[in-house]
Amino acid sequence: MSIYNNILVIANVNHDEQPALARAMLLAKKSKDISHITLFLSIYDFSYDMTSMLSADEREAMRRGVIHQRETWLKNVAKPYIDDTVDFTVKVVWYNRPYEAIIAEVFSGQYDILIKATRKHDFLESVIFTPTDWHLMRKCPVPVLLVKNAEWEKQSNVMASVHVGSENEIHHSLNVKLTEQLLSIADYLDATPYLVSSYPVTPSNITLELPEFDITAYRDAVRAHCLTSMKELRQSFGIDDEQTIVEEGLPEDIIPKQAKQLNVAMVIIGTTGRTGLSSIFIGNTAEHVIDKIDCDVLAIKPEGYISPLDPNQSS
Template identity: 45%
Template sequence: MLMYKNILVVLDAEDDEHKALSRGLHLASLLSAQLTLFVSIYDFSYEMTTMLSGEEREQMRDSLIHERRHWVQGLLKEREVENLDVNVEVVWHHRPFEAIIRCALEHNHDLIIKGAKKHGALQSVLFTPTDWHLLRKAPCQVLLVKEHAWPEQGGRVLAAVHAATTSEDHKSLNKKVIQSAYAMSEKLKASLHLINSYPSAPSAIAIEIPDFDTYQYQESVRSYHEEEIKKLTEELHADAYELHLEEGMPEDRIPALAEEIDAGLVVLGTVGRTGISAALLGNTAEHVIGRLNCDLLALKPEGFNCPLG
């Protein structure tokens, strides 16, 4: 599990630190994986220039692609890549997320690495960022990188699961999350932490039912989640972890715990959505990403069908 062999790194000229590149080179070195450095460029003015012929516009696009490829090669010269298998791909495309996904499909990449950017809630609703598109539609796992560095050893990987789910798809995704987080923690020489949040008792229930024992209810819910996660980890033979049972919503508890334990990486499952539900509701991964101060590894359920495929 998690033995990535074909990694796609999305480069961003506006990211002076090139976090995705650094992370991709690190993983490729650890896993002896092939690395493709990917850039999508587009300039609308080139398409609207009526004074140029189609051939001249094509030549201008090719010139820009050549310049950007040269820029990528310059980035590589600044880093140690002699023992790595690194390819460079630069494409002209007006929708970056489509270009990324098509490249991943065409070349069977098993991981996409991209630097994450924060977006305001309103902007995310009206103008869905590339990060969100990748979380919903990418055909493989997605690693969104932030500024938090990965220590050479002694770091922490946090896996987020919902062990009490009754959905078979989500149960399968739970297993995938734990297996991937466990494998990543081993490679990074990091400790593994599991978080499972559970809901609080409705505040109005004690008023509506005077004899209702809120404390006993919460203890029962907690015990149930604890038993379910023990069953899950025993089935996977995963015993080297620290469990965090947290009362509250996952989009609140996951970022809070990640900051508390200074996690370098959070691993969780994400499901694809389209239409109005994708625009307005999102899912746990999408609510969490903007609030994390560390990397996010998002996994898809088994059998996920990419909308572009």
């Protein structure tokens, strides 16, 4: 299966090192077809728009000059990464909201994947100023690969977090999509794929409200259901039992734990694209996980997901 032939890479404006571009080249070299990589940067300087002594044409000329400088810089920093096996372009736009500019480019360029280097977000920043990474995970219509490590080791492990205990059809279809991505990535990287799922801990205080409730029997039943569902999923894709894990606990705890134990190069996770107040107070599992693990994260949307920034949707 040939995927990721049209790759959008978000430039790291603060450093010459471009780990996201390195990752894009690794994926491109694994493709059977010639891949196209676009190195993208959104820039904005408020002072250029507030210079009242300049005319609109003069301000526009200044913006074009800054864009040209950045394009030249991007081409130079890309040289150590790019070779003639890929079709490579650089694009710089002037826009004051980077995530909106990025997603607009995703739609206009019909990309297969978005790749961006990431960093740990501190708590206050994450609550008050939603990071670009979070916006992309919630609203980008294509898979988002957030890069943390500079290199992938050969014969790495790759892990997908699935929700096998749910009866929700959206979760079922997302599990299939995540597993397909897992096997494709594993094939790309000659990696070993693992499926990991968690189920919630039964509250111990439930026996206070329902004395007749058999908490052990209930926990065993939940685990048995998850194990059966995991077996059905893995067998449908020909995955060995040794490559599946079902564990009790919250996904934001189990995913980082298993990622470390399995020494994975990438965690593939589904994200619902929750926005608004629910995203602030509840959040998505992907957002809770990303700062707890040291490997790359590939965030996948459910089938049929429609981005709130889709230009084809009526306002």
